[in-house]
Amino acid sequence: MGIQVWFIVLGVGVMTLIVWDGKRRKLKQRSLNAAGRPHQAPAVDTVPILELPFEAMSPPEEASAATSPTIQGVSGGSRIGSATHILGKVIADEPVLIKGRLEGTLIAPNHPVSVTASGHVASYIEGSCVDIDGYMVGTLKANTKATLLSRARLQGVVEAPRLECTAGAWLQVDVAQAASRQSAAMVP
Incomplete structure (x- = not known):
């Protein structure tokens, strides 16, 4: 098998893990919301809040x-x-x-x-x-x-x-x- 085939197999494996993790997070969020506890997702892009006086x-x-x-x-x-x-x-x-x-x-x-x-x-x-x-x-x-x-x-x-x-x-x-x-x- 050539190196190109290994990269394709590795890419498909990584994409499968990403999709699986997304589904897992969505199920976790639904279960927390059903229990009455809001789930706070980690901030991806944090914007500083202007502090007032x-x-x-x-x-x-x-x-x-x-x-x-x-x-x-x-x-x-x-x-x-x-x-x-x-x-x-x-x-x-x-x-x-x-x-x-x-x-x-x-x-x-x-x-x-x-x-x-x-x-x-x-x-x-x-x-x-x-x-x-x-x-x-x-x-x-x-x-x-x-x-x-x-x-x-x-x-x-x-x-x-x-x-x-x-x-x-x-x-x-x-x-x-x-x-x-x-x-x-x-x-x-």
Whole structure:
């Protein structure tokens, strides 16, 4: 047998092993998903995540997690999961719950917006009622009320007619109240 035949046999053997390994991994992933444990595949191409200035602004943790109020789950609407990183603009006509990272703009002017303790937001949030329990750098605009819970770390501008701040929240903000609507009556 010539060397060329040996290379062909070796190539076919290697390809068979690759196909067999792929099937084995797929079966393993299905069994883990069926058991309720997500399988995390090894990263083939890792992209570095840009670090935001959140770490620089966070003071030492003082509030205990056992006594701090938490954000209740949104019954419907959009959810940005803890493994999700969004760069860009999100416009929602439903309630929004943020557990992951959002670098950009979130606009939901007629619905509640919540940022959980694992949520990181940079840039702009607008909602009817905005609850922050995570990190935010930028502008927060609440059309009705802004609530900063005990694990909130906020740097930027807050614009809201009502601002509620729970003990333990950390702020470095400018607070702006929307101009109050005044009606002027003209007397003849």
